[in-house]
Amino acid sequence: MNKYKSGFVAIIGRPNVGKSTLLNRIIGQKIAIMSDKPQTTRNKVQGVLTTDEGQVVFMDTPGIHKPKHKLGDFMMKVATNTLREVDLILFVIDATESFGSGEQFIVERLEQTKTPVFLVINKIDKIHPEQLLAVIDKYRTRLDFKEIIPVSAIEGNNVNTLLTQVFDYMPEGPQYYPADQVTDHPERFIVSELVREKVLHVTREEIPHSIAVVIEQMKERNNENVYIAATIIVERSSQKGIIIGKQGSLLKEIGKRARKDIESLLGSKVFLELYVKVQKDWRNRPLHLKDFGFKEDDY
Known part of the structure; x- marks a missing residue:
């Protein structure tokens, strides 16, 4: 009989790459707010996914960016502190955006963590498959990603594959929340x-x-x-x-x-x-x- 798995996963990335859309898609209902305006998420939003195989608690963090005020400082602390608390990090990027200083800023922080990191290339519905190979090539040399998984959070493409890989990296552990609970927020x-x-x-x-x-x-x-x-x-x-x-x-x-x-x-x-x-x-x-x-x- 398979052992029950459980763990914590951080969803990080620049503002507006689709982190909240991905979290809502994974959980199957809306618990994180979505907007095309950057820095929509301010607190950690925790989504709980329970299956027969185990339970994964996903944390959608504020977009990582250089802060401009005390609220920005708070958002950055939330995002970076989360990296220390988890079993796996999903670094979400937008397939339509080129690698820039924002991505470099995040990669430098990921270099300092021993936690496994997946590269999740979101919005693949907006590019031609051939362009995807160029995106993968651009990123694979930047960091030692354990997996590189292209998805479309809005369409749901390849999200199940991502979840299969996530469960592969989860340790054996208890069920933290009741099976029907989808978030830890009141x-x-x-x-x-x-x-x-x-x-x-x-x-x-x-x-x-x-x-x-x-x-x-x-x-x-x-x-x-x-x-x-x-x-x-x-x-x-x-x-x-x-x-x-x-x-x-x-x-x-x-x-x-x-x-x-x-x-x-x-x-x-x-x-x-x-x-x-x-x-x-x-x-x-x-x-x-x-x-x-x-x-x-x-x-």
Whole structure:
């Protein structure tokens, strides 16, 4: 009889290479927010995959980049600390992007770890198969990758092959989480992330990095509907105006889109109230970062 395997896997890479899309594809449902804007993921999002063979806990880390403010410092600490805690690292790259200083920055950090590293070449649906060989050639000399696996996270191509290889590298171990649990994050965290995702989807360029979402209240009512009050934190009054929109139209749209995903997550009707609050320069203030859930002492 095969021994039960379990372990921890870090998904790392530059911002916007499709790490969250890959995590959601692996887990089979949405637990990490997705946006075409860089630095969408700020905390470690842990996804749990349980099969007959074993259990793997995947950690989707913030995109590794040179930090520009205290929030950036926090995101980098989360990403690099994760590398010390895992049994395997998936270095995800975008097949359509050339090797640049961002990739070099990550490779230099991977050179310092003894953890096995897979190169996962994502977005292969966007290139010709012949171009793939050139990408592989470019990377294979940069680091001693244990495996090089091309995938399309959005289409699902080759993801099962990747998972087979991941399980091959997992040690024997216990089941850490119940079989039906797909994330270690509380529902409030995922709800706040779903609201933040919708803000990213509907607002202009100047908004994304300067918002946080705080769940003020989340409670089940007698009729089994869930009431949620959430505050969207921005840094400037002008951003507050943008998020609210003309006669509240944008805020309404954010609420409508977020409610749909939250209902899907919770499996019940949701009444969602959104507020917008200005907190000047919050990304550089440790106290605000702590209030909004970015606690360095957790890592």
